[in-house]
Amino acid sequence: MGSEPRSAQSDRLFVFPACCFSPPIGILTDVTTTLLDPISNGTHAETSPSQKRVLLLKPRGFCAGVVRAIDVVKIALETFGAPIYVRREIVHNSYVVNELAEKGAIFVHEIDDVPDGQRVIYSAHGVSPAVREISRERHLRVIDATCPLVTKVHIEAVKFARQGYSLVLIGHRDHDEIEGTLGEAPEATQVVSNVAEVAALEVPDPNRVAYLTQTTLSLDEARDIIHALKLKFPNIIGPHTQDICYATENRQVAVRNVAHDAQLVLVVGSTNSSNSNRLVEVSRNLATIGYLIDNSQAIDPVWLDGVSTVAVTAGASAPEVLVEGVVNYLRQNGFSSVEEVEVMPENVRFGLPSEIVQAIGSADGAEALPVK
Numbered sequence: 001m002g003s004e005p006r007s008a009q010s011d012r013l014f015v016f017p018a019c020c021f022s023p024p025i026g027i028l029t030d031v032t033t034t035l036l037d038p039i040s041n042g043t044h045a046e047t048s049p050s051q052k053r054v055l056l057l058k059p060r061g062f063c064a065g066v067v068r069a070i071d072v073v074k075i076a077l078e079t080f081g082a083p084i085y086v087r088r089e090i091v092h093n094s095y096v097v098n099e100l101a102e103k104g105a106i107f108v109h110e111i112d113d114v115p116d117g118q119r120v121i122y123s124a125h126g127v128s129p130a131v132r133e134i135s136r137e138r139h140l141r142v143i144d145a146t147c148p149l150v151t152k153v154h155i156e157a158v159k160f161a162r163q164g165y166s167l168v169l170i171g172h173r174d175h176d177e178i179e180g181t182l183g184e185a186p187e188a189t190q191v192v193s194n195v196a197e198v199a200a201l202e203v204p205d206p207n208r209v210a211y212l213t214q215t216t217l218s219l220d221e222a223r224d225i226i227h228a229l230k231l232k233f234p235n236i237i238g239p240h241t242q243d244i245c246y247a248t249e250n251r252q253v254a255v256r257n258v259a260h261d262a263q264l265v266l267v268v269g270s271t272n273s274s275n276s277n278r279l280v281e282v283s284r285n286l287a288t289i290g291y292l293i294d295n296s297q298a299i300d301p302v303w304l305d306g307v308s309t310v311a312v313t314a315g316a317s318a319p320e321v322l323v324e325g326v327v328n329y330l331r332q333n334g335f336s337s338v339e340e341v342e343v344m345p346e347n348v349r350f351g352l353p354s355e356i357v358q359a360i361g362s363a364d365g366a367e368a369l370p371v372k
């Protein structure tokens with residue numbers, strides 16, 4: 001699976017308003033940062049053998065799509081006032097969802113649960129055309145917080161289907177994103193989740209098959225599935241650039257480069273967060289014990305027995321405040337050295353949806369959004 005050059009993935013710049021509500025990464029204090037060269041596998045700062053340490057991976061936590069989606073809900077609440085309905089979890093993190101619910105957001109599972117004519121926000125994972133149609137019929141006022149990188153996959157699905165390709169969508173059937181993408185071309189699309197399922201695929205024309213992937217897959221697993229697809233359908237084609245997003249890739253690469261230096265990897269994220277689960281898998285595939293934890297209270301003290309180095313990272317939907325809680329817990333339990341290991345720079349921002357930009361622009365007393 002071809003990857004974009006690192007610089008292209010790290011520095012993609014989009015318009016973003018100055019009123020960024022979500023806290024940036026790096027609110028922890030007393031943390032030294034080391035730049036790790038992922039090619040040479042460079043080493044970290046020296047600590048004495050007896051000193052227990054935390055390796056805090058960077059990049060970690062919020063991606064551009066999550067920052068955008070959370071800001072959309074917060075700005076909508078401030079601009080329009082409650083009630084603001086949100087279809088599904090805006091991002092897959094219970095802390096974020098609870099915080100927004102406290103501010104007045106009403107989370108619903110299906111679009112039918114939104115009263116006629118009300119304002120509804122689509123989550124970062126996207127929706128199918130069927131959901132959009134119901135929203136139109138019910139005169140809902142829609143704000144679309146779908147991540148632009150998910151929208152990219154939707155557009156590819158439509159394009160391939162219109163060109164007459166059978167579509168293989170690699171991903172997890174029960175994930176909101178797959179439900180939305182599948183809905184773009186349901187007759188032409190089959191979902192596969194692992195290599196074994198590739199063998200069972202049947203298509204009308206084996207020479208006219210295309211594949212797409214969920215944005216938050218394991219790089220290794222996706223590579224193996226695509227390899228199996230290419231063996232079965234030698235003329236299969238894929239997206240112009242890979243669908244696994246920059247944030248998913250960067251966080252996996254960071255774990256891959258540091259897990260060998262730790263006896264334990266703690267991934268902050270919720271159990272329904274696909275990219276967070278993949279980070280645990282990356283660690284375990286490298287024979288380093290890894291656990292997914294919602295917050296510091298989920299740490300079992302037994303995990304730390306005999307451990308001198310813990311690597312800490314966070315999925316793309318996990319807020320930094322939870323990482324801070326985990327690091328503070330580790331400090332209180334003897335891990336006195338905290339070193340931030342930056343595997344690659346990441347500076348991606350997405351512009352807000354036009355519905356939000358227009359609403360802010362026309363709101364009384366609102367300042368025009370600065371455009372960089």
Ligand code: SF4
Pocket residue numbers: 063064065066124147148149150215216245246247248275316
């Ligand atoms: Fe977008 Fe990737 Fe973040 Fe998902 S994980 S919201 S696809 S940037």
